[in-house]
Amino acid sequence: MIKLRYLILIMLTCCSQKLLAQAWGGGADQNDLSFGFLFSYVQSSYDIVKKPDWQIPFRDPQTGNAVSSYGKSISSPSAPGFAVGFITRYRLTEHLEARITPSLLFADRKVTYTYDIPEEAVTKPVQTTTVDFPLQLKLKSDRIANARVYLIGGLKYSQSIGSKKDPGNNIAPTERLLKNVKGYSSYEVGAGFDIYFEYFKLSPELKFSNSFTNMLVKDNTPYASPLSRLGLRTLMLSLIFE
Numbered sequence: 599m600i601k602l603r604y605l606i607l608i609m610l611t612c613c614s615q616k617l618l619a620q621a622w623g624g625g626a627d628q629n630d631l632s633f634g635f636l637f638s639y640v641q642s643s644y645d646i647v648k649k650p651d652w653q654i655p656f657r658d659p660q661t662g663n664a665v666s667s668y669g670k671s672i673s674s675p676s677a678p679g680f681a682v683g684f685i686t687r688y689r690l691t692e693h694l695e696a697r698i699t700p701s702l703l704f705a706d707r708k709v710t711y712t713y714d715i716p717e718e719a720v721t722k723p724v725q726t727t728t729v730d731f732p733l734q735l736k737l738k739s740d741r742i743a744n745a746r747v748y749l750i751g752g753l754k755y756s757q758s759i760g761s762k763k764d765p766g767n768n769i770a771p772t773e774r775l776l777k778n779v780k781g782y783s784s785y786e787v788g789a790g791f792d793i794y795f796e797y798f799k800l801s802p803e804l805k806f807s808n809s810f811t812n813m814l815v816k817d818n819t820p821y822a823s824p825l826s827r828l829g830l831r832t833l834m835l836s837l838i839f840e
Contacts, residue, residue: 632840808831
């Protein structure tokens with residue numbers, strides 16, 4: 599009888615610990631629909647495709663004079679930014695979720711041009727504020743204690759809502775801006791892990807996106823003329839709270 603009592607006590611203790619572990623996370627995974635918010639660090643750069651004659655000096659269309667020397671290289675260094683947003687998730691199965699994460703993104707992009715004249719280099723920043731509308735699927739592993747890992751993939755549409763104005767032909771060609779399209783679509787892939795605390799769930803996540811759209815607005819300027827295509831690459835490290 600005493601052994602039976604000990605056995606029942608051990609079973610009740612184990613069950614209570616399991617139920618407590620499942621309840622951690624504020625019940626985010628127990629509901630079909632839940633909400634949260636996110637903060638992200640962003641790094642952006644361009645995948646550049648140049649024209650065959652990109653090295654030829656650019657000539658001012660009004661005067662016919664060359665305003666640059668022969669090109670040596672065109673590159674895109676990574677530029678930092680940040681994003682804030684909200685998350686809405688819907689549970690499809692025990693291991694699969696659909697989610698949307700509309701975000702406001704503040705990020706610069708850069709293209710650096712070097713020329714034949716020694717030490718002559720020009721960096722053209724593209725400053726934008728963008729609203730992102732991602733639709734993603736989240737594939738989750740089994741939960742072990744208070745953690746689980748997951749993979750994500752999906753599509754995203756982005757719309758620029760703020761950018762620096764180009765004064766047009768009223769200034770010298772070398773002062774013109776490198777312009778991007780206002781709206782574009784991308785694919786996203788990434789991974790992360792859910793950590794369950796007593797009243798909320800925290801999800802560190804690393805995600806990569808690449809645009810389908812050519813980001814370049816084709817202008818007759820020293821900076822757009824040598825380019826055939828600009829593809830936007832973005833690396834995003836996020837902290838998601840649910």
